[in-house]
Amino acid sequence: MTRGNCVILKPSELSTCTERLLADTLPCYLDPDxxxxxxxxxxxxxxxxxxxxxxxxxxxxxxxxxxxxAAAVEHLTPLTLELGGKNPCYVDKCCNFQNAANRIVWxxxxxxxxxxxxxxxxxxxVETQERLMPCLRQAIREFYGCFPQDSADFGRLINDKHFRRxxxxxxxxxxxxxxxxxxxxxxVAPTVLADVxxxxxxxxxxxxxxxxxxxxxxxxDEAIAFIxxxxxxxxxxxxxxDCKVVNRFLDCTSSGGFCGNDCLMQTTLVSLPFGGIGNxxxxxxxxxxxxxTFSHHRGCLHRCMGLETINQLRYPxxxxxxxxxxxxxxxxxxxxxxxxx
Numbered sequence: 001m002t003r004g005n006c007v008i009l010k011p012s013e014l015s016t017c018t019e020r021l022l023a024d025t026l027p028c029y030l031d032p033d034x035x036x037x038x039x040x041x042x043x044x045x046x047x048x049x050x051x052x053x054x055x056x057x058x059x060x061x062x063x064x065x066x067x068x069x070a071a072a073v074e075h076l077t078p079l080t081l082e083l084g085g086k087n088p089c090y091v092d093k094c095c096n097f098q099n100a101a102n103r104i105v106w107x108x109x110x111x112x113x114x115x116x117x118x119x120x121x122x123x124x125x126v127e128t129q130e131r132l133m134p135c136l137r138q139a140i141r142e143f144y145g146c147f148p149q150d151s152a153d154f155g156r157l158i159n160d161k162h163f164r165r166x167x168x169x170x171x172x173x174x175x176x177x178x179x180x181x182x183x184x185x186x187x188v189a190p191t192v193l194a195d196v197x198x199x200x201x202x203x204x205x206x207x208x209x210x211x212x213x214x215x216x217x218x219x220x221d222e223a224i225a226f227i228x229x230x231x232x233x234x235x236x237x238x239x240x241x242d243c244k245v246v247n248r249f250l251d252c253t254s255s256g257g258f259c260g261n262d263c264l265m266q267t268t269l270v271s272l273p274f275g276g277i278g279n280x281x282x283x284x285x286x287x288x289x290x291x292x293t294f295s296h297h298r299g300c301l302h303r304c305m306g307l308e309t310i311n312q313l314r315y316p317x318x319x320x321x322x323x324x325x326x327x328x329x330x331x332x333x334x335x336x337x338x339x340x341x
Contacts, residue, residue, distance in 0.1 A: 005054070005294055007035045010045055012060070014158055053077050055294060059116070060084075061206075062279050080283030080293055082116070083276055084206045085233035085256075089119035089263065090223050090249055092240030093128050100239040100261075101135035104212075105143060107263030109190045112155035113210040117235045119263050120206060121196070121213040123223045129194060129214050136212075137177050140190045149180070149187050157186040157209060166209035172200040173213060198226070220245060224252045231279035232256070237263050256280050 009026075011019040023037040038044055049071035056079035058068045065081045072079045091100055108119050124132065144151040157163040163186045170179055170191065178191035188210050196202060196213040203213060217223045227236070236255035238246045246260040256276035259266040267274055270287030285293050313326045 006033075008038060008048065008053075009035060010038045010048060013039070013041045014162075054296075055079065057283075057285075057293070058082070062281075065281065080275070080285065081281035082274075082283070082285075083234065083279065083281040084116045084208065085231060085235075085276070085280040086120040086203070086206055087117060087233045087235045087237065087255070088223075088227045088253075089122045089237040090220070090227075090239065091122055091124040091128055091132055092220070092238070092242065092245045093125060093131075094241045094245065095128070095239050096241060097131050097135045098138070101132060101139045103262050104237075104239075105136060105139035105190070108212050109140070109143070109154065109210050110264070112157060112188070114155070114158060114208055115264070116208075117257070117264055117267060118208075119212070119235075119237055120233070121203065121215055123215045123217055123226060125218065126216045129216055132214075133176055133192070133194065136192055140177060144190060148178075148190055149182065149185065154190070154210075157188060160186065162209070163188065166207070166211060169202040169207065169209070169211055172196055172202040176214075178210075220248065224249065227253050232277050234276045234280040235259065235263075235266070254278075 009022065011022050013019065019039050023039055026035065026037060038048060049068065052075040053072075054077070056068060056072050056077055058065060058079065059082045060068075062083045062085075065083045069079065069081065089104060091097075091104075104119055104122065110118065122129075122132070140148070144154045148154045157166060160183075163181075163183060166188050167181050167183075170181070170188075170193075173193035173196035176192045176194040178189035180189040181187060191211045193202065193211060193213045196215050198215060200213075202211065203215065207213070215226070217226055227233075232254045234256045236249075236253055236258050237260075238249040238258075239261050240246050240249075250258055250260065254277060257266050257272070257274060266272055267286070272286065273284035273289045274286040275281060275284040283293060313322050313329070
């Protein structure tokens with residue numbers, strides 16, 4: 001499979017259609033001797049983790065990531081964890097608000113917000129919130145129409161449990177846009193919550209749904225301090241027409257990835273590594289980074305059997321003369337701006 005490795009693939013039991021598609025389709029294209037698709041719930045996952053693997057790659061929540069990591073410790077198995085988090089999106093007062101709104105709305109409500117790199121919340125000043133709000137409303141209307149539930153381009157929550165979890169978050173802040181729900185259809189409208197407080201439930205967990213909270217702060221410094229006192233996210237976003245603001249946000253915050261004046265697009269470049277940091281995971285992949293992740297970089301040296309005289313320098317008995325020759329032969333020499341090895 002990946003660089004010649006055999007693979008056991010365990011899709012999420014939550015996405016049953018994708019699980020079935022992988023189990024039915026992959027044997028049509030790949031050698032069945034090189035992979036296996038295991039379906040089932042957490043019981044099957046628990047049994048799988050008792051095996052000694054060469055490498056484990058997991059995408060999911062920090063809670064389950066800790067379980068996977070604990071199981072890997074038993075066999076000292078290396079692993080990559082790509083986890084979620086509350087991805088901040090700072091919007092500066094110096095901004096093209098409609099362009100920013102278009103990009104934020106697209107990224108937030110793509111797949112009904114069920115992507116790990118979606119902007120989880122917007123953080124800005126009160127004045128910026130008021131200028132951004134009509135632009136967000138216009139973008140939602142242009143993308144999904146006046147009745148988003150009828151739009152073929154707007155998704156649904158994956159199951160009833162997650163629908164109820166997301167719906168409960170609607171009680172936070174001030175409802176500014178959307179808020180409509182339909183339990184039979186697992187539909188939650190593209191929603192914006194204004195003036196959300198940091199202690200409210202919507203700010204205590206990853207939203208992973210079509211609800212965009214807006215937290216207000218006094219200025220950029222306060223926004224940076226707010227972000228830095230929380231767990232480090234998988235992605236961070238900043239919008240400003242002033243590149244100094246974007247660069248300051250980048251320099252003063254920590255996240256797995258970053259994108260200035262857009263969202264999600266950093267993951268489309270295979271030349272960039274993708275992965276988390278801290279609570280959002282560790283390890284990198286995409287492009288050659290994936291190839292390297294699933295590779296064992298084995299240091300190898302093959303020497304000839306001759307030239308034994310050279311080896312006499314490292315053999316006992318040790319003398320000051322031999323030590324001097326050895327140091328001279330391994331010394332890093334500098335001349336001007338050049339280093340001669």
